[in-house]
Amino acid sequence: MSWADPGWEVAVAAGAELGERPFWDPADGCLLWVDINAGRLHRYRPGAGDEVVLELADGGRPVALGAAAPRRGGGYVLATAGHVLRTRPGARGHPAFSFGG
Numbered sequence: 001m002s003w004a005d006p007g008w009e010v011a012v013a014a015g016a017e018l019g020e021r022p023f024w025d026p027a028d029g030c031l032l033w034v035d036i037n038a039g040r041l042h043r044y045r046p047g048a049g050d051e052v053v054l055e056l057a058d059g060g061r062p063v064a065l066g067a068a069a070p071r072r073g074g075g076y077v078l079a080t081a082g083h084v085l086r087t088r089p090g091a092r093g094h095p096a097f098s099f100g101g
Contacts, residue, residue, distance in 0.1 A: 039065045
């Protein structure tokens, strides 16, 4: 099957470097996915479009983001090569991360 096949439909034309781990969040009615190499967590809401929820960087360089999942109380759990991180609700970048329990 090719990309031009009419059986395929593009859900989000975001131009990611390496898009991965799509997850439908029924509580928020959105599709979450990561752009691994760019260190970005995206959220797509039907009718509203795609937005970058947060970006991971260290010294101005992207930190690879392998996976993300929403937390029940808000924020996200994120997986990088070196850490599993928790964000607080409303977090958009590195200073909002907490490590450990």
